[in-house]
Amino acid sequence: MRRKKIITSAFSNLYTDQRIEKVCGTLYENGYEVELIGNDWKGAENMSRPYPFSRISLISKSLKTAYFEFNWKLYRQLKEKADRNTILHANDLDALLPNYLLAKKLNIPLVFDSHEIFSEMPAIQGKMSQKLWRYLERKLVPNVKLMITASTGYAAWFKNKYGVEPQVVQNAPRKLAMDWKIPDNHPKILLYQGAINPFRGIDKAILAMKHLDDVIFKIAGDGPMKGEYENFVLKENLQHKVEFLGKLLPEDLRKVTLTADCGMSIEEKWGRELLLFFTE
Known part of the structure; x- marks a missing residue:
């Protein structure tokens, strides 16, 4: 059959x-x-x-x-x-x-x-x-x-x-064999990956870059708030500290993730959880 x-x-x-x-x-x-x-x-x-x-x-x-x-x-x-x-x-x-x-x-x-x-x-x-x-x-x-x-x-x-x-059925990543080590970046890399939606804490993290030395905030993904946040970065004169990477294929996103020192996932107000995960 x-x-x-x-x-x-x-x-x-x-x-x-x-x-x-x-x-x-x-x-x-x-x-x-x-x-x-x-x-x-x-x-x-x-x-x-x-x-x-x-x-x-x-x-x-x-x-x-x-x-x-x-x-x-x-x-x-x-x-x-x-x-x-x-x-x-x-x-x-x-x-x-x-x-x-x-x-x-x-x-x-x-x-x-x-x-x-x-x-x-x-x-x-x-x-x-x-x-x-x-x-x-x-x-x-x-x-x-x-x-x-x-x-x-x-x-x-x-x-x-x-x-x-x-x-x-959890949205867990596939098990992949790859070489990985804690990066030693200068400047340090803070990474957000996912949909660029409201209430994700992205605008707060952008503003935080004003107070962090030797850190670059990289944003991988796309969504309804992308244009607004890009304009926000220009308004706050933070384009040298915030990078928008756009939509990436899963295999390309994995390569970017391996270069980060800190990953950010913050759900505000209507979200369910607050999570910061560090690689060091």
Whole structure:
């Protein structure tokens, strides 16, 4: 009996999404037929994967309309590609609705992969869009039979809120063999890597550079606050102490990480945790 085909979909341009790459790569290495669907929002850089992938072309100029356009076009693509030997794998709430509708129509398995609590993200707090995502969450999540999420805290939240019991699949890095030693940099390197979103402490860290000698703050990633923070650096005349590295492929990001003295991850206000980790 042949293994089922897995169609993974996400509102992502896929280029730097390491969690999706790890999940799809693991399934592919274990003999599953995998197909990945993303979109070209914020770019469609060249990349290669051992399994087929595609990006839905979006003409929307705003994120709000892009979500609607993506979900409509994703449903149409899934309808063409899926059959009764398919497992649908929806990454986060912003890709769940078309997967849910088609899984119900074809009576096929659906796995909802919640990377975070999407409806409570800092970027949508207090906005009309938050009400829409909460409504969608209330209508769909209680009816999802197969769900995974990234932490025990998230799993507990979903169980308390909707009575579902997600399996926890942590977003842990792959085990890689590599030479590594504590760097002896001059100046020292402080590194932030990830989405450049609000409430991540990035603006506070930028200002802190005024008070730190022999330190450079490197920011790897992209996101809605990147332009604003770049202007903030210019305004505070800190361009000699703050570097924006942009989006990096996972293998390139690992090389940058190995050069850092200190990594920063600060969740403010709406975040869940405060973590500083040091390499010395």
